[in-house]
Amino acid sequence: MKRSTAGRSAVDSPGATESRGRTPTGCHLGVLAGPFFDGELPPGEARSFARHLRRCPACRAELRAMHRLSLLLRHEGHPGNWGEEPEEVTAVEPAEVPTARPSPTPSARPSLARGPALGVVGGCME
């Protein structure tokens, strides 16, 4: 199986990334938040990580912090004006909708900005 730099198995087999260390928010898969945010994960890995995000408040917090840091560094956002989440982040929104009751309209989709409580059903491990 061909492996990329971030490695699909990193998402599918959490133990594989232990050596990389944990992120400030606690989940060892949080190291993939950077490449995911930057749009640098291969499509398969990005989908796997997006699935992981549905269950992992630590990684969602990681992604949100990355978004804010990016805005600060580009002078495009600051406390009180963080704006909307970027496309890379909002792309995971549909996965956060509870499957039993789909949203009637796209505008009804939950946002990461609403906090980690939405759709969280477990810990950070697959």
Add this chain to the structure above:
Amino acid sequence: MEHAELEALYVAVKGDLMRTAWRILADRAAAEDVVQETWVRALRTWRERTDGVPSRAWLHRVTVNLCYDRLRSPAVRRETGGLEEAVSDAGPEAELLRSEATAAVREALAGLPPVLRETVLLREAAGLKYREIARVMGCPVGTVMSRLHLARRRLRVILAPYLEME
């Protein structure tokens, strides 16, 4: 590369370079100076065939480094605004907060080792892909990833008071 090709490249990326420079300097006039200086350096490099062949990534790297040199200069002007990103806020309190955050970002960047600072600015300000950063910095993509990860972690610790504020 012919002169016409270099000129076409510069014309094609000039807007991106301006955006990159503004993102770092938050000063339109200073950003214009830096982009102009980038072009001068590109011409000199092209003529003298030194320091590689100017490419999009090369131009961004020169722009980022010139911006940072300028930020370290005591004569740096602190005017801001001019580009569409410079959205004005409602009141003086928000403006003060923005100004404090901008100063904190500069200080945080200044505290990073140069190699981490350049990596994070090439990604965040210039918007280069990992592969392009690796090419221009002469290192593997994995090194870019680890440097970026490290730089962001350090910046997040330093800038935590702002990042956690709503």
